[in-house]
Amino acid sequence: MSTILDYVKSEKRSFSEFPFNHIDALVFAEATYFQWEYPLHNIWTQEWPYQISDSMFFSEMPKSQEMPLFGQYAADTENNLKMIDILRESPRYKDVSISHLCARTNEREQIQFAAMCFHLPDNICFVGFRGTDGTLIGWKEDFQLSYLYPVPAQEEATRYLNFLGRKFSPETRFYIGGHSKGGNLSIYSATSCSDPIKSRILGIFSFDGPGFSFKLHETEQYRKIAHMVHHLVPSSSFVGMLLESAPGTTKFIENKALWLKQHSPFTWEVKQNDFSYVPSLNKNAGVRIAAVDSWLSDQSFEDRESFTEMLYHIATSSGASNIFRPDSSWAVKMSHIIDATKAVDAKSRARLIETLRILVLFSFRQKK
Numbered sequence: 516m517s518t519i520l521d522y523v524k525s526e527k528r529s530f531s532e533f534p535f536n537h538i539d540a541l542v543f544a545e546a547t548y549f550q551w552e553y554p555l556h557n558i559w560t561q562e563w564p565y566q567i568s569d570s571m572f573f574s575e576m577p578k579s580q581e582m583p584l585f586g587q588y589a590a591d592t593e594n595n596l597k598m599i600d601i602l603r604e605s606p607r608y609k610d611v612s613i614s615h616l617c618a619r620t621n622e623r624e625q626i627q628f629a630a631m632c633f634h635l636p637d638n639i640c641f642v643g644f645r646g647t648d649g650t651l652i653g654w655k656e657d658f659q660l661s662y663l664y665p666v667p668a669q670e671e672a673t674r675y676l677n678f679l680g681r682k683f684s685p686e687t688r689f690y691i692g693g694h695s696k697g698g699n700l701s702i703y704s705a706t707s708c709s710d711p712i713k714s715r716i717l718g719i720f721s722f723d724g725p726g727f728s729f730k731l732h733e734t735e736q737y738r739k740i741a742h743m744v745h746h747l748v749p750s751s752s753f754v755g756m757l758l759e760s761a762p763g764t765t766k767f768i769e770n771k772a773l774w775l776k777q778h779s780p781f782t783w784e785v786k787q788n789d790f791s792y793v794p795s796l797n798k799n800a801g802v803r804i805a806a807v808d809s810w811l812s813d814q815s816f817e818d819r820e821s822f823t824e825m826l827y828h829i830a831t832s833s834g835a836s837n838i839f840r841p842d843s844s845w846a847v848k849m850s851h852i853i854d855a856t857k858a859v860d861a862k863s864r865a866r867l868i869e870t871l872r873i874l875v876l877f878s879f880r881q882k883k
Contacts, residue, residue, distance in 0.1 A: 516771075517785050519545070520598060527606045530636050535690065537745065538785055540641070540720040543633045544694040545780050546602070546613075547645040548595055551631060553577075555616040565678055570614035570634075573602045590649070594781040611635065615682075617675055620650055626667035627653030628700075630675050638687050639717070642679060644672055644704070646695030646724075657696055658823040661728050661758060662816035665703065668696065672704035680712035691719045694780060695754055698724020702744060706737045713739055723748045723755035723778055728816075732761035749777040750793045751800040757807065767793050 522538050530539075554577060558565040579596040602608045611633055618629040629645035647653045659666045676691070689712070691701045698721025705719045719740060731737050741761065748755035749770035756765075769791040772782040784791040796804075811819070 518781050518783065519785060520594065520601065520781060522785050523598060523601045523605055523608065529607060533607075535635060535639070535641075537720070537747065537789055540690060540692045540718070540745075541694070541722055541747075541780055541783075542598075542602075542608070543641045543643050544646075544692045544697060544720065544722050545595070545598065546633070547629060547631060547643040547693060547697060548648070549576075549599060551613065551616045551629075552618050555613065555631075557616055557618050559617045559619045565615075565617065568615040570612045572610055572612050573605070574609035576603050578603070591779045591781055594779075615679065617671075618645075619671060620648075620652060622652045624667060625652060625656060625659070626671065627656055628668040628671045630672065630700075632679065638684070639690065640679070640683065640687055641690045641692065642676060642701075644691075644693035644697035644700040646693055646697035653696075655823060657725075658819075660696075660699065660725060661811060662819040662823075664728055665707075668700055669703045669707075672700040673707040676704040676708045676712060680709065680715065685715075688715050688717050690717050692722065693720070693724065694722040695724055695778065698722050698746070698755070699727070700724075702737075702746075703727075703731070705740045705743070706731060706734065710739070716740060716743055719744045721746045721755070722780060723752055725754055725756075726758035726760035728758055730759050732759070737761070747790065748796075749783055751777045751797040753800065753803065754778050756796065756800070756804045758811075766790075767796055769793050 519538060519541055523542060526533070554571060554575075556566070556569045558568045560566055576599055579599045613631055613633055615632045616629070617631070620627045620629075627648060627650055629648075631643055633641040633643060635641060647657050656666050656668055676689075679689070691705050692698070693701045701719050702721050702724070705713065705716055721744070724746070732741065741764075744761065744764055746755070746760060746765045747768060748765055749772070750767045751770060751772070751774075752767070753775060769784040770777045770782055771784075772779070776782060
């Protein structure tokens with residue numbers, strides 16, 4: 516089985532020799548998880564405009580051993596660190612420059628957001644939106660997608676894209692993309708940005724990105740960019756099939772990983788010039804999604820919000836800051852979680868237990 520790591524290793528042609536494709540879009544979407552906050556200046560400001568940006572080439576990135584925490588907020592840190600070293604030396608990618616890093620994580624404002632630009636030849640820019648990292652507030656914002664519109668990261672994504680449209684020359688054209696929540700932000704920002712910027716968009720990529728809590732695809736603004744949307748998910752997708760997405764626009768990538776492991780792009784199968792596709796969603800995954808959709812439909816937006824706040828309260832009680840990097844005191848943190856769960860009222864606790872029970876049953880069914 517070949518993956519994006521194999522593609523980045525083996526593809527030697529420049530973008531002028533071999534044009535940008537779907538796999539390149541995923542490579543850039545995954546590269547948004549790199550901790551660009553270390554080598555690049557963050558241009559985010561509360562007021563307009565953003566600060567002045569700096570930039571660097573992939574070839575100028577620190578080596579993985581020089582920056583061991585460079586991939587600390589990615590779920591698959593090991594493969595992200597491998598990709599850093601491959602991209603640094605890649606004839607195809609090493610001269611791609613990265614600029615306009617904008618990163619904002621704030622618990623009080625309930626936002627986890629990061630975006631950046633990858634500059635390709637011919638005045639083309641790939642605008643990459645980072646998906647959910649390991650921060651608890653990032654995961655809370657994911658749950659908020661089921662009842663809140665817009666979430667803070669969606670508003671920031673639109674602000675960022677509109678800024679780029681004014682900052683860059685009118686000849687600059689854009690690809691927009693991201694993985695997981697980053698894919699959701701890509702579609703939302705392209706839908707909500709100004710019409711002049713819409714006319715400069717070449718393609719929009721949502722890699723296993725969830726949908727929306729309302730029918731965004733039925734709005735007039737979405738119809739203007741609908742023909743450019745690529746919703747690509749693994750064959751047993753869970754995250755990318757949640758909530759409302761435009762019907763008939765999803766393509767399924769061959770993937771043999773189990774349960775939530777398939778959410779990692781490093782498990783998706785690629786061919787020489789594209790992904791390896793299958794006709795439809797895996798049957799077991801379809802059953803799982805139907806059950807979750809049914810559960811969601813029985814919950815009002817108020818119930819969903821209450822459930823999210825309860826989960827967040829329990830999670831923060833542990834004192835953990837990054838769910839991808841549990842430390843040596845994890846046993847102590849778990850005891851705090853159990854104590855916080857006991858403090859929740861009986862009705863809410865019963866709802867939490869039932870939801871977790873359903874997910875565990877789905878997990879075992881997936882393994883059969």
